[in-house]
Amino acid sequence: MKKVFATIGFIVIIVIAFIVVKRFSVTKIISPLGTGGNIPIKTLAQYSFPSLHLSQFSDGSIVIDKVIKDNPVFASYLYYSYVNGKRVSGLMNVPKTAGQYPVIILIRGYVDKKGYVPGYGTLRDGEYLAQNGFITLAPDFLGYGFSDPAPKEPMEDRFLTYVTVMDLISSLKNLNRSLADKLLPVRFDGIHTGIWGHSNGGQIALSILEISGATFPTVLWAPVSKPFPYSILYYTDEVDDHGKALRQVVANFEKDYDSEKYSLTNYFSWIKAPLQLDQGTADEEVPQKWSDELADILEKKGIKIDYYTYPGEDHNFDRGSWTTVIERTLQFYKEQFKM
Numbered sequence: 420m421k422k423v424f425a426t427i428g429f430i431v432i433i434v435i436a437f438i439v440v441k442r443f444s445v446t447k448i449i450s451p452l453g454t455g456g457n458i459p460i461k462t463l464a465q466y467s468f469p470s471l472h473l474s475q476f477s478d479g480s481i482v483i484d485k486v487i488k489d490n491p492v493f494a495s496y497l498y499y500s501y502v503n504g505k506r507v508s509g510l511m512n513v514p515k516t517a518g519q520y521p522v523i524i525l526i527r528g529y530v531d532k533k534g535y536v537p538g539y540g541t542l543r544d545g546e547y548l549a550q551n552g553f554i555t556l557a558p559d560f561l562g563y564g565f566s567d568p569a570p571k572e573p574m575e576d577r578f579l580t581y582v583t584v585m586d587l588i589s590s591l592k593n594l595n596r597s598l599a600d601k602l603l604p605v606r607f608d609g610i611h612t613g614i615w616g617h618s619n620g621g622q623i624a625l626s627i628l629e630i631s632g633a634t635f636p637t638v639l640w641a642p643v644s645k646p647f648p649y650s651i652l653y654y655t656d657e658v659d660d661h662g663k664a665l666r667q668v669v670a671n672f673e674k675d676y677d678s679e680k681y682s683l684t685n686y687f688s689w690i691k692a693p694l695q696l697d698q699g700t701a702d703e704e705v706p707q708k709w710s711d712e713l714a715d716i717l718e719k720k721g722i723k724i725d726y727y728t729y730p731g732e733d734h735n736f737d738r739g740s741w742t743t744v745i746e747r748t749l750q751f752y753k754e755q756f757k758m
Contacts, residue, residue, distance in 0.1 A: 463672070466578035467680035471630045472689070476582070477501070478589040481556075483511065483601045487537070491515065493549035496601075497537055497565070500558065500590055502583040508565035509558040509587075510538025512549035517604035521611035521756050522591055523548055524584060525557035528618025528643075537564040540617065547745050548615075552758065554594075554607060558583055573668050577651075578681070581626050588612065588631075611756045614692075615748065618705060618734065619643050622650060622683065629686040636755035638695045638748045641705040641734055644713040647682040648673075687720055694724040695751045697744050699732025725751070 464470060479501040487510065488495035498511040514520060527540030538545065538557050545555040560580055562569030569576045594607045614637040616624030621642020628637060643650050648669045655662020672678070679685055694717065698710035707728065714726040727747065729740040736744045752758075 463572070463574055463578065463676060466575070466581070467676075468626070468629060468683070468686050469680060471581060471585075472632070472686075474585075474630075476585040476589040478592055479586065481587075481590050481594050481597045483597050483603075488546075490546070490550075493546060495538070495546070495549075498556065498597075499565075500556075500583075500587045502561070502579060502586045505561060505567040506565075507558055507561060507567070507583055507587075508537050508563075509556055510541070510545065511557075512545045512553075512555040513598075513603060513605050514549055514552060514554070515605075519606045519608040520552055520554045521613060521752065521758075522554045522556065522594070522607050523613045523615055523752065524588065525555050526584060526614065526616040526620030526623050527557065528620045530563075532563060535559070535563050540620070541615075543741075544615065544617075544745060544748075548749065548752075551749050553613075553752065554605065556587065558587055573665075574672050580623050581630060584623060584627050585630065588627075588635075613637065613752050613755070616640070616642060625687075625690070626683050628692050629683060629689040632689055632691055634692045636693050636695075636752060638697070638751055640697050640736070640744065641699060641702050641710065642696070642713070643705060644683070644709050646684045648678055650682075687716060687722070690717070690720075690722050693755060694722065695748065696724055696726045697729070697736070697747065698727070699729045699734065699736060699738075699740070701731050701738075702734045704734040 482499040484497040484499060486494060487497055493512055493514050496511045496513070498509050499506050500509065501507065525541040525545050530540055537559050541557040545557055548555050559566050560569075560583055561567055561576065570579065591607060591612060595609070598606055612635050614624045614627065614635050616622070616637070617640040621639040622644065624637055624639060625642060625644065628635065645653065652662065652666065652669065655665055658665070696710055696714055698705070698707055700707050710726070714724055717724045729736065729744065732738050732740045
């Protein structure tokens, strides 16, 4: 009888051991981005568009720090917001005249971290809007400016840009407290929020509109609007190794994730906001064809979009059209906010 019970006990132990081993074998995998460590399976699944669309975003504090520029009409400040507990620096522009104002979130395109300063890529645009009755906030993103370091996982670093902006927008409800603490006479009107995005910042802006389903009036300057991961692989000839490392990162990512769920082109129908699109015909970074196709697709989906092209203009509208583009941008926001 003892032998029978011993045999049964041994079998039970084997079964339990098998279940435990099987469970851990499906919940742990080697990092898809090649860090060599074990991470929970599908860690980056939380950043797919369907997942982010259902997410709740944090409404943390916005800390206004030192003055960067003091102009008779506006002032620029270093500020900090937070994403996943990490600090993100940025540049805030505020009018000098007391009153309540709309907020525009400015999202820059890709820039190298070397020599970067807060607000790079949005400086004159933010100043112009502040001089004309808007509060602007331009996040630097993790790893830039005075922000905390970016994640080591390159894909997570990319996807966190969406979360950074969404958390910042959610935190606008706390902006007036920060303005009051700084003894500034201006306030966010609490109603009107707009988005401006240039180049890769346009890609982030479109992604934010899809994820949130919000009606934030948005201006896109030469946005990157092609499918992921083509939207990043297109630029591989601009790096020293001609994209070898990036292609490997993408290949590793696609082993474990469906890239279609991370591509903004699959979720255009989620956009509810009115748009203005501006594109230079001589842009060598974002081909005009991309914006032509974007405008056509959005119009067919019934999304309101005003599309303007600028003959002979480059990616930054530096060949004489910047004033026209920024004035159209200003007018668009004023019309949308009924100012």
